[in-house]
Amino acid sequence: MSEDQKKQLQTSLWNIANELRGKMDADEFRDYILGFIFYKYLSEKLELYADTDLLASEDIVYKDVPDTDFEIIDEVRKAALDHLGYFLLPSELFSKMAERTQLDDYIEDLQRILANIESSTMGTDSEEDFDKLFSELDLNATKLGKTVNARAELIARVLKHLDKIDFQLGNSQIDILGDAYEYLIGQFASGAGKKAGEFYTPQEVSQVLARIVTNGKKRLKSVYDPACGSGSLLLRIGRYAEVDEYFGQEMNNTTYNLARMNMILHDVHFDRFDIKQDDTLKDPRHTEYRFEAVIANPPFSAKWAGDSDPLNAQDERFSPWGKVAPSSKADYAFISHMVYQLSDSGTMAVVMPHGVLFRGAAEGVIRQALIERNYLDAVIGLPANLFYGTSIPACILVFRKCKIADDVLFIDASKHFEKGKNQNRLRSSDIDKIIETYAARKSEDKYSHVATVEEIKENDYNLNIPRYVDTFEEEAEIDLDTVVSELRVVDAKTSDLDAQIAKFTKELGVRSPF
Known part of the structure; x- marks a missing residue:
């Protein structure tokens, strides 16, 4: 990815972040946008792992697996918890929420998904690392909208914008998402x-x-x-x-x-x-x-x-x-x-x-x-x-x-x-x-x-x-003889000027200032 492409990506993310801003302080809307980006990352990381490492030989895409296909779901859950430390059902993936047009219960469903990510780690080695990780994301806060529907529309719009951005998680040679995340944290810091x-x-x-x-x-x-x-x-x-x-x-x-x-x-x-x-x-x-x-x-x-x-x-x-x-x-x-x-x-x-x-x-x-x-x-x-x-x-x-x-x-x-x-x-x-x-x-x-x-x-x-470190800069020496000579020249010019002004005022019949 070129520097120009990287800057375009960062600008796009910053514009999406500002969709959320409203009347919120920088540190408040920071928590929401970074939380949503993190949700997108976890979803896409799980999809990538499931599709390329677990289901490729079966020609199955994890996103299309029904939640009720318990054999595949259990296989992915066990492997994901060992390898990634967390788990999401196909219906809980970021892209599914971003594609959703029906906004009834949207807030409740998203809150449930974030809570499920945390609870999926219970009893595993990663439990402490995911415990209450989304605790600061209050999706029912009135600063996101006065009504439930207004909040749902705003969050759904932000998730749709984020879904269009490709973080290229499959490319191990670059860290687009990490760099973008650092950029956003820096931007929020400058406004906080x-x-x-x-x-x-x-x-x-x-x-x-x-x-x-x-x-x-x-x-x-x-x-x-x-x-x-x-x-x-x-x-x-x-x-x-x-x-x-x-x-x-x-x-x-x-x-x-x-x-x-x-x-x-x-x-x-x-x-x-x-x-x-x-x-x-x-x-x-x-x-x-x-x-x-x-x-x-x-x-x-x-x-x-x-x-x-x-x-x-x-x-x-x-x-x-x-x-x-x-x-x-x-x-x-x-x-x-x-x-x-x-x-x-x-x-x-x-x-x-x-x-x-x-x-x-x-x-x-x-x-x-x-x-x-x-x-x-x-x-x-x-x-x-x-x-x-x-x-x-x-x-x-x-x-x-x-x-x-x-x-x-x-x-x-x-x-x-x-x-x-x-x-x-x-x-x-x-x-x-x-x-x-x-x-x-x-x-x-x-x-x-x-x-x-x-x-x-x-x-x-x-x-x-x-x-210990002397940074004093000495000023250039002043030649006093030269300064005196220059002052004499200035005085001579001033005297000539005064004489001309006195002459003009006399001719005009006005009082001389001298």
């Missing part, structure tokens, strides 16, 4: 304002994080994001290295559903991902694991229990660092949690506000301990206004437990970006420069500096980037 930061990291920043944790590696056994949002950041790693298993945790229910859908839509088998819902700092779900790559863009300076809960001081994630992160700012709580989950041979990259580089008190104690343990590998300053919902500049902190060098690489990439109307963005050349500098671990005038721990110690463990 502050809420967008809860579920989406700008694609360019995701690239930097993913390329850092995959640097020098072609395969990763496990990757982890403790604040995984829509899961896009985790999936980005898979573009640069083969990933065996994805792990993540997300507190928000809507976003948790989005992450699981995103994994499945990107053809990540249900036994290769484990996304949990809960507060990572309060109730972490993967503490028994150590991960080869840990990556995150946690909420900046979020409030949490901190040292007001005495149990945190005894928690082995937080206790080694001398202090517990303050309740007003959870930044170092996320950092210390992620370091705890990092394997000895792994790499961790996390987006943080600049305050973590220099704030004192408990945060200063934790920062010093991390540096003295020689875990901090790099500090990368990013341009302002890159992220949804906040214009403040952020940084990326990179940690590794088995460092050879006793130093920290500082990169100031804050001036390398493309200015946008609402948001700035990193260009490919900006991203490449960051990664190349990180990989080479080199100092470059006005861009990067490799600082020894002794140098950092002399700065009282303050990591503020301008202390």
Whole structure:
């Protein structure tokens, strides 16, 4: 598929999404359109599997099989649950609902189908991955229409439009649907304002994080994001290295559903991902694991229990660092949690506000301990206004437990970006420069500096980037003699002008201004 065709597809999907919009906020109609796309994907994936792997020799098309043909239905159900993790009856397929012209009981039937997809997994290995996956799709919400009939007409129209789009699921060389889904999530994020930061990291920043944790590696056994949002950041790693298993945790229910859908839509088998819902700092779900790559863009300076809960001081994630992160700012709580989950041979990259580089008190104690343990590998300053919902500049902190060098690489990439109307963005050349500098671990005038721990110690463990990378541009020298000469010429011309004006006013018989 060419880039033009891809853009046409994305535009078509965005236009279909806007059919649903009405008076809904971006994050509300997002849940509906992405949910319907996911339903279409599950249906077509099942049809493709049944037709090509199970029924091809019998010259039978699954869509045409009656629900009452129990022998075939049972065969497909058993194989689909083992291979795909879910099941739909022929009458429940997306295309059947899209073709339907009779709208009586349309809403009820669609709700039943979505519930049946979830319940089909009960008692199987995929049950947790599909549990309440469509829980946010309230098809009877009045924002979809004031009457049942109006809601049915709108949803049926959207499903008909979606049915015309070919996601080419049979072509294993391309991921049209995955790319389209990522595009839509990005579009919704741009219109969701502050809420967008809860579920989406700008694609360019995701690239930097993913390329850092995959640097020098072609395969990763496990990757982890403790604040995984829509899961896009985790999936980005898979573009640069083969990933065996994805792990993540997300507190928000809507976003948790989005992450699981995103994994499945990107053809990540249900036994290769484990996304949990809960507060990572309060109730972490993967503490028994150590991960080869840990990556995150946690909420900046979020409030949490901190040292007001005495149990945190005894928690082995937080206790080694001398202090517990303050309740007003959870930044170092996320950092210390992620370091705890990092394997000895792994790499961790996390987006943080600049305050973590220099704030004192408990945060200063934790920062010093991390540096003295020689875990901090790099500090990368990013341009302002890159992220949804906040214009403040952020940084990326990179940690590794088995460092050879006793130093920290500082990169100031804050001036390398493309200015946008609402948001700035990193260009490919900006991203490449960051990664190349990180990989080479080199100092470059006005861009990067490799600082020894002794140098950092002399700065009282303050990591503020301008202390290490001097980006000051000297102004050109001014020749005062030349300036004086130019002023004399200007004065002479002014005097001549004044004399002419005085002459004209005298001839006109009006008062001179001089």
